[in-house]
Amino acid sequence: xxxxxxxxxxxxxxxxSKIYDKYRQEVVxxxxxxxxxxxxxxxxxxxxxxxxxxxxIKLMIAEEKPTEGQVGVLGWDLNKIKDRQVxxxxxQLGVVFQDYxxxxxxxxxxxxxxxxxxxxxSVVKIRKTVPQVLDLVGLKDKGRRFPKELxxxxxxxxxxxxxxxxxxxxxxxxEMTGELDALYAWEIMxxxxxxxxxxxxxxxxxxxxxxxxxxxxxxxxxxxxxxxxDQKQGDYLL
Amino acid sequence: xxxLLRILKFGVKNFFRNIxxxxxxxxxxxxxxxxxxxxxxxxxxxxMAVETVKEKVDISIxxxxxxxxxxxxxxxxxxxxxxxxxxxxxxxxxxxxxxxxQEHQGNDLILSSILELDENPLQPTLVVKARYPEDxxxxxxxxxxxxxxxxxxxxDFDDNKEVINRLTNLTQTLKRVGVGLSAxxxxxxxxxxxxxxxxxxxxxxxxxxxxxxxxxTNNFIRWPFIVEGVIYGLVGSIGAFAIMYPLVEYFSPLVSxxxxxxxxxxxxxxxxxxxxxxxxxxxxxxxxGVISSLLAVRRYVHSI
Numbered sequence: 001x002x003x004x005x006x007x008x009x010x011x012x013x014x015x016x017s018k019i020y021d022k023y024r025q026e027v028v029x030x031x032x033x034x035x036x037x038x039x040x041x042x043x044x045x046x047x048x049x050x051x052x053x054x055x056x057i058k059l060m061i062a063e064e065k066p067t068e069g070q071v072g073v074l075g076w077d078l079n080k081i082k083d084r085q086v087x088x089x090x091x092q093l094g095v096v097f098q099d100y101x102x103x104x105x106x107x108x109x110x111x112x113x114x115x116x117x118x119x120x121x122s123v124v125k126i127r128k129t130v131p132q133v134l135d136l137v138g139l140k141d142k143g144r145r146f147p148k149e150l151x152x153x154x155x156x157x158x159x160x161x162x163x164x165x166x167x168x169x170x171x172x173x174x175e176m177t178g179e180l181d182a183l184y185a186w187e188i189m190x191x192x193x194x195x196x197x198x199x200x201x202x203x204x205x206x207x208x209x210x211x212x213x214x215x216x217x218x219x220x221x222x223x224x225x226x227x228x229x230d231q232k233q234g235d236y237l238l
Numbered sequence: 239x240x241x242l243l244r245i246l247k248f249g250v251k252n253f254f255r256n257i258x259x260x261x262x263x264x265x266x267x268x269x270x271x272x273x274x275x276x277x278x279x280x281x282x283x284x285x286m287a288v289e290t291v292k293e294k295v296d297i298s299i300x301x302x303x304x305x306x307x308x309x310x311x312x313x314x315x316x317x318x319x320x321x322x323x324x325x326x327x328x329x330x331x332x333x334x335x336x337x338x339x340q341e342h343q344g345n346d347l348i349l350s351s352i353l354e355l356d357e358n359p360l361q362p363t364l365v366v367k368a369r370y371p372e373d374x375x376x377x378x379x380x381x382x383x384x385x386x387x388x389x390x391x392x393x394d395f396d397d398n399k400e401v402i403n404r405l406t407n408l409t410q411t412l413k414r415v416g417v418g419l420s421a422x423x424x425x426x427x428x429x430x431x432x433x434x435x436x437x438x439x440x441x442x443x444x445x446x447x448x449x450x451x452x453x454x455t456n457n458f459i460r461w462p463f464i465v466e467g468v469i470y471g472l473v474g475s476i477g478a479f480a481i482m483y484p485l486v487e488y489f490s491p492l493v494s495x496x497x498x499x500x501x502x503x504x505x506x507x508x509x510x511x512x513x514x515x516x517x518x519x520x521x522x523x524x525x526x527g528v529i530s531s532l533l534a535v536r537r538y539v540h541s542i
Contacts, residue, residue, distance in 0.1 A: 061451070084456060091453035101448050118454035120241045162452065 008075070009036035010170055010201045011060060016069035018055050018225075029055040030225045033069070037203060039169070042196045044212045045205045047222035053205035056222075057174040060203070061095050062086050074170055091119055094163025094200075098175035100155045102147040102162075108134070109143035112161045119166070133161040137191055153184030160191060164200075171195060173204040177211060185211055241458060249465025252438050260470070263434040267474025267526065268481070270423040271519050275482050277416035278518075279504065283493060284409035286502045292371055297378055298394040299364040303331060303357075309389045310362060313381065317366055320380060322373035327365040334360040361391055371403075424526060431470050431530035435463050439538045446539065460535045467531025471523030479519050483508070 018030040030052045037043050045053050058064040059071050062078050071078040076089050102111050109130055116126045134140050137157040147155050156176060163171055171192070177185035189211050196202045206212060212219055212235070219234035220227055253260050301310060310328070317323050329337070335358050342348045352359070368374050378395045439446070449459050490505035508515065 087450075087453045087455045089453075090451065095451050101444075101451065103445060103448065114448070115452035117244060118449050118452060118458055120244075120455075120458070122240060166453065 009072075010039050010041075010074060011037040011203065012070070012072040013056070013059075014070040016059065016066045016071055018052070018059065018064065019067045028225055033227055035220055035227060035230060037201060039201055040196070040199060042193070042202045042215070042217040043204070043220060044215070044217060045203065045220045045222065046207060046212055048207060051222040052225040053222060054174055057172055057205050060172055061093065062089055087119070091166045092168055092170070094166065094168040094171040096156070096159050096163050096171070096173040096176045098178040100147070100159045102155055102158055104147050107144050107146055108139055108150070108158050111147070111158055112165060115162050115165045129165055133164045136164065136195070137161045151184065152180050153187050156180060156184070156188050157191060160188070164195065168200060170201045170203070173202070175206055176204065177206060177208050182210065186214070189215060245458065245461040246465055248462035249469065252462055252466040253469045256434070256438060256441065259434045259437060263431050263470050264473045264477065266427050266430045267470050267523060268477035270427040270526070271475050271478035271523055272481055273423050274420045274522060275478060275515070275519060277412070277419060279486070281409060281413050281416060282507070283502055283504060284412055288406055288409055290502070295371060295374065297366045297374055299366065299381065299390055300361040300392040300394065301364065301389055302391050303359070303361050305362060305389050313386055313389055314364065316381065317364070317377070320377060322368050322370070322376050324367045324369045329363045329365070331358050331360055331362050334363060427526050428530045428533070431467060431527060432534045434470075435466060435531050435534040436538055438466065439463065439534060460539055463535045463539070464528060464531045467527035468524050469527070471525070471527030472520065474527075475519040475523030479516055
């Protein structure tokens with residue numbers, strides 16, 4: 001029986017390989033990657049440094065194209081997506097990075113609003129949405145602060161708030177707790193779990209063993225560019 | 239509409255973000271547009287001078303005093319049949335005498351001398367104007383033949399051809415130099431603005447990257463830089479115009495004095511065409527700014 005549209009995965013990697021050409025030498029980053037993520041899932045992609053976690057994230061946000069295989073995200077065929085379609089696609093997902101990627105000369109409020117400003121949202125909508133997402137990440141009272149006046153955890157929460165302003169169906173995070181100590185890292189994970197409970201699919205790439213083991217969600221383990229384990233409710237076993 | 243206003247705001251911010259670089263780029267833009275405008279004005283002055291001199295050139299054909307109306311008409315008709323002839327002005331012996339008397343009013347010696355003569359010694363004259371300066375020689379040659387020798391006393395071909403040729407050559411050289419200089423300055427301004435915008439793009443690399451990640455459209459990312467280029471052009475052309483006007487005001491009487499008889503009122507011309515000149519400068523500035531920014535944006539924004 002064919003799957004209904006409702007059952008269609010949010011993310012689907014079908015025999016995906018990615019080979020970089022560095023100084024005329026081929027470097028295989030990913031090989032034969034095959035997995036899918038259903039709506040509402042929370043998935044951790046784990047592995048040591050250089051195993052291809054970030055490459056998977058880059059393929060997922062249309063920063064790179066696969067050398068072989070098919071990548072589908074939120075109904076978009078990322079093998080065929082055109083440059084002019086990428087902004088529209090990116091507005092349907094949220095992305096968070098290890099280095100926060102905040103604008104230092106803008107306040108927390110302005111950083112979060114920025115995503116809406118550059119995508120042409122109205123001032124009324126911005127004024128309504130930004131306080132809501134700041135409240136969601138626990139930064140309601142820090143809207144006027146500048147990033148340098150915040151802790152690492154708060155800066156990362158600002159980045160999460162910015163990723164959420166478009167109300168995405170999918171939130172993708174690359175090593176988002178990498179620069180945080182354990183306490184702040186767990187605070188961030190709690191926010192992600194809350195967002196996931198509200199219905200947003202969350203995919204994180206991390207090598208933080210404690211966090212992955214504590215949340216007890218699906219774990220995809222990579223080694224040398226290949227998936228070596230995919231556990232429904234698993235641990236970081238490396 | 240919201241996007242347009244935000245793009246304009248981002249563009250203005252870009253202009254002020256690196257104010258020293260923007261000042262340098264704007265100065266070069268002012269210099270370029272000013273140079274082009276000066277060259278255009280010089281060409282114009284040259285062309286006007288040539289036209290004025292051309293207007294003053296003619297051939298005076300002095301006919302024998304005893305020529306009959308028939309003979310005079312014969313010469314006249316011959317001249318009128320030439321395509322080179324623009325107009326013919328005939329002055330009879332009587333008219334020539336009246337003009338002579340008017341010219342020498344107050345000089346009793348000359349006036350009484352001419353009255354003492356039995357008959358009017360002045361000759362009837364045909365003053366011929368050609369369409370082009372080079373036509374005068376053709377006209378002179380056509381009537382300087384045996385057939386008319388008995389009718390024509392003297393052909394006075396005031397040879398301004400040399401002057402006209404010199405002026406025409408000067409104007410053409412000026413035009414060539416002008417086009418060359420304008421092209422060189424245009425290239426310099428494109429390079430300077432291109433590099434300024436490239437630097438702006440580099441200093442905003444991080445912000446552009448964030449814009450791309452949060453879903454800003456390519457146009458939203460690119461257009462502020464094009465707006466920045468337009469601002470360089472706009473400020474540059476207004477600056478050039480602001481320098482140009484007082485200079486024309488200052489030099490206009492000097493040019494008129496220098497050209498003497500062929501008086502050319504540069505200021506009057508400037509005032510008469512002020513809107514056209516201003517719009518030309520604005521259009522040239524914007525065009526240069528847009529070309530430079532488009533080149534920089536196409537080359538660098540995509541790679542971030």
